[in-house]
Amino acid sequence: xxxxxxxxxxxxDAGKTTFAEQLLYHTRSIRERGRVDHKDAYLDSHDIERxxxxxxxxxxxxxxxxxxxxxxxxxxxxxxxxxxxxxAVQIMDYAILIISAVEGIQGxxxxxxxxxxxxxxxxxxxxxxxxxxxxxxxxxxEEIRMHLTEDACMLTGNLTDEVVGEAxxxxxxxxxxxxxxxxxxxxxxxxxxxxxxQSKVRGCELxxxxxxxxxxxxxxxxxxxQLHVLTKVDYDDQAPFGGRIYKIRHDASGVRLTYIKAxxxxxxxxxxxxxxxxxxDELHEKVTRLFMVNGSKLQPVEQASAGDLFAVTGLSAAExxxxxxxxxxxxxxxxxxxxxxKLLFDDSLNVKDVLKAFRLLNAxxxxxxxxxEESLQEIHIHVMGLIxxxxxxxxxxxxxxxxxxxxxPEILYKETIQSTVNGYGHFEPLKHxxxxxxxxxxxxxxxxxxxxxxxxxxxLSIGNQNLVRTHMYExxxxxxxxxxxxxxxxxxxxxxxxxxxxxxxxxFREAAFRALRQGLEKAENALLEPYYDFKIKVELDEMxxxxxxxxxxHGQFDPPQTTSAHAVITGKVPVAxxxxxSTELASFTHxxxxxxxVFGGYDLCHNAQEVIERKGYNKDxxxxxxxxxxxxxxxxxxxxxWDEAEAKMHLL
Numbered sequence: 132x133x134x135x136x137x138x139x140x141x142x143x144d145a146g147k148t149t150f151a152e153q154l155l156y157h158t159r160s161i162r163e164r165g166r167v168d169h170k171d172a173y174l175d176s177h178d179i180e181r182x183x184x185x186x187x188x189x190x191x192x193x194x195x196x197x198x199x200x201x202x203x204x205x206x207x208x209x210x211x212x213x214x215x216x217x218x219a220v221q222i223m224d225y226a227i228l229i230i231s232a233v234e235g236i237q238g239x240x241x242x243x244x245x246x247x248x249x250x251x252x253x254x255x256x257x258x259x260x261x262x263x264x265x266x267x268x269x270x271x272x273e274e275i276r277m278h279l280t281e282d283a284c285m286l287t288g289n290l291t292d293e294v295v296g297e298a299x300x301x302x303x304x305x306x307x308x309x310x311x312x313x314x315x316x317x318x319x320x321x322x323x324x325x326x327x328x329q330s331k332v333r334g335c336e337l338x339x340x341x342x343x344x345x346x347x348x349x350x351x352x353x354x355x356x357q358l359h360v361l362t363k364v365d366y367d368d369q370a371p372f373g374g375r376i377y378k379i380r381h382d383a384s385g386v387r388l389t390y391i392k393a394x395x396x397x398x399x400x401x402x403x404x405x406x407x408x409x410x411x412d413e414l415h416e417k418v419t420r421l422f423m424v425n426g427s428k429l430q431p432v433e434q435a436s437a438g439d440l441f442a443v444t445g446l447s448a449a450e451x452x453x454x455x456x457x458x459x460x461x462x463x464x465x466x467x468x469x470x471x472x473k474l475l476f477d478d479s480l481n482v483k484d485v486l487k488a489f490r491l492l493n494a495x496x497x498x499x500x501x502x503x504e505e506s507l508q509e510i511h512i513h514v515m516g517l518i519x520x521x522x523x524x525x526x527x528x529x530x531x532x533x534x535x536x537x538x539x540p541e542i543l544y545k546e547t548i549q550s551t552v553n554g555y556g557h558f559e560p561l562k563h564x565x566x567x568x569x570x571x572x573x574x575x576x577x578x579x580x581x582x583x584x585x586x587x588x589x590x591l592s593i594g595n596q597n598l599v600r601t602h603m604y605e606x607x608x609x610x611x612x613x614x615x616x617x618x619x620x621x622x623x624x625x626x627x628x629x630x631x632x633x634x635x636x637x638x639f640r641e642a643a644f645r646a647l648r649q650g651l652e653k654a655e656n657a658l659l660e661p662y663y664d665f666k667i668k669v670e671l672d673e674m675x676x677x678x679x680x681x682x683x684x685h686g687q688f689d690p691p692q693t694t695s696a697h698a699v700i701t702g703k704v705p706v707a708x709x710x711x712x713s714t715e716l717a718s719f720t721h722x723x724x725x726x727x728x729v730f731g732g733y734d735l736c737h738n739a740q741e742v743i744e745r746k747g748y749n750k751d752x753x754x755x756x757x758x759x760x761x762x763x764x765x766x767x768x769x770x771x772x773w774d775e776a777e778a779k780m781h782l783l
Contacts, residue, residue, distance in 0.1 A: 133199045134439060135201050138220065138223040140216070140226055140228045141243070142237040142243075144231070146231065146259040153351040154194065154355060160425075190204070191440060193423065200438075212519065213466040216246075219377055222377045231259055232267060238666075239727075246466075248335070253332050254335070255332075258340065258342035262346065272340060279338075287350065290360070290361075293360055295321070295324040328361060329362075368396060372456040373457040373458040375391065375453075376390065376452065377391070382429075393441070394458060396456065397436050400418055403415055403418075405456075406459075420443065423441055424441065467661075468543065470543055471543045472520060473511055482510075542706060545619075546656060547574075547617060548571060548656055549654070551570065552571050554571055555783070556643060557642060559762050566628045566642055568625040571620055572620070573620065584623070596627070603647070614748040644756060648757060652773045659735060660742075661705070661733055662706060662734050663703070663730065663731055664730075665703070669697065669698055669700075669716075669720055671697065671698055677724075685708055760776040762779055
């Protein structure tokens with residue numbers, strides 16, 4: 132028996148959830164087929180999903196077919212919930228991408244495709260809704276080969292009873308010289324060619340396509356059989372346990388459920404797992420309960436084996452992306468929110484209760500990046516878009532009985548430096564002592580904050596060196612221009628000093644923050660804003676309008692690619708000027724134009740001075756940060772401004 136994890140992907144409204152219902156029905160996992168429009172789909176188990184008719188959470192179901200166990204994961208199709216989709220991608224063995232036979236390849240379809248290629252997930256394509264007026268599977272197949280991959284091959288009519296048809300044989304032979312020789316010689320039996328096709332699919336060299344209608348149940352059972360025949364896995368349940376966390380949830384009582392995919396070995400109740408917490412501490416915790424998850428049902432079990440998806444209790448601080456057992460790395464995710472919003476709630480609500488609720492949500496969706504601004508007494512979150520805010524508002528009401536609203540989303544700016552400087556911080560009120568020297572250098576775009584250590588243990592103990600490192604990573608640090616987070620900086624600890632008697636907890640935090648801030652004061656600071664990588668497809672006579680719009684939005688574009696009727700334009704543009712362009716494009720192209728917007732990282736802000744003035748941040752009035760240092764003389768501490776502090780440092 133094999134255990135396989137299959138992910139379901141699509142642009143919103145392509146029929147993904149309906150297709151999943153058919154698979155579950157035909158494998159007798161459910162007795163009746165639900166429908167999105169009837170609000171009874173098995174995998175849309177949350178009230179919010181049923182009410183809105185869209186998938187928001189990456190939920191899973193279990194089905195069995197011809198002796199194999201399949202974990203089916205239905206992922207969100209709306210761009211606002213892309214981080215939820217990305218967290219699920221990295222534990223999949225295979226993916227099914229559903230494309231509408233009427234609308235064809237849409238913006239989010241290409242985003243999903245690129246994500247699947249980035250993580251090398253073997254992918255099947257199903258051209259759905261062939262029963263609808265205007266459906267054209269052949270046209271969609273051409274679109275797939277033009278916009279997604281030339282390695283797409285049609286399964287329908289070419290794979291029956293495990294016999295590989297002529298068209299598929301040719302597709303394989305074109306891509307492999309050894310197979311070409313076999314093909315020309317008429318060699319190789321049925322099993323040989325089936326194994327060759329399985330290998331090509333698993334190696335992402337061929338992408339099988341099928342067509343049909345999920346709503347009318349046309350082509351689904353044939354596809355299920357082809358999926359079963361072509362998917363192979365090789366998990367080893369005799370090896371030591373290794374797993375990957377892909378989701379955090381909480382039950383109705385607030386108990387933390389950690390969702391894991393076992394990649395090797397077995398895990399039993401009461402087994403101990405080791406992992407690193409977000410703060411860098413090594414934790415050792417026992418699994419107290421273990422559940423198999425099917426839709427909204429949790430079934431207690433005693434053990435899970437390689438290939439299984441399951442949930443455990445007992446892990447208090449593990450996060451999505453974290454490896455467990457023999458897998459110790461932590462995955463990073465590329466779907467990053469570009470907007471920030473302030474939480475609004477009535478004074479009658481206790482801020483601690485609201486913050487506790489949002490910290491719980493933050494554990495489930497780390498991209499929210501919940502921040503408590505102590506000085507402003509405000510809670511801020513990061514979001515992908517307005518639909519996500521609407522869903523969050525509803526979710527908080529349902530789960531925590533809290534009435535909250537959100538301020539208008541604003542662009543999430545960041546700051547960096549463009550020159551190398553040394554920063555010095557000294558903290559010495561009476562009976563306290565710490566001094567820290569840092570070098571700050573511009574890092575590569577997208578590198579974030581990186582920390583290196585050039586300090587000798589004779590100057591500062593290893594424990595105190597690690598303290599400085601911890602403080603550099605413990606929060607997002609405010610820049611000087613707008614108070615937004617600093618990023619893309621290489622920080623090197625040069626040296627430091629403690630006092631045997633007077634150094635206490637928190638002293639190195641003060642000294643390190645002051646050193647960082649003093650360095651920023653001396654550096655050339657720059658404001659960064661998020662950019663989209665865009666791909667726009669329009670008819671030729673609309674190309675001029677689009678190019679003009681891109682220039683007006685302070686974007687850049689590559690030379691357009693044109694066919695006899697269409698133009699495809701790619702490039703980079705600020706999120707701030709282009710976030711609403713989809714609506715404008717749909718309007719003047721009468722819905723015929725398509726646009727794909729993907730987060731393309733941060734770069735220099737196109738209107739930095741305007742943003743700085745609008746933010747009105749006073750760097751000298753930030754209660755969390757000071758660039759000055761504190762020295763001690765005659766039993767009293769006194770403050771020295773940043774531009775005079777360097778001359779007084781004890782280690783210079």
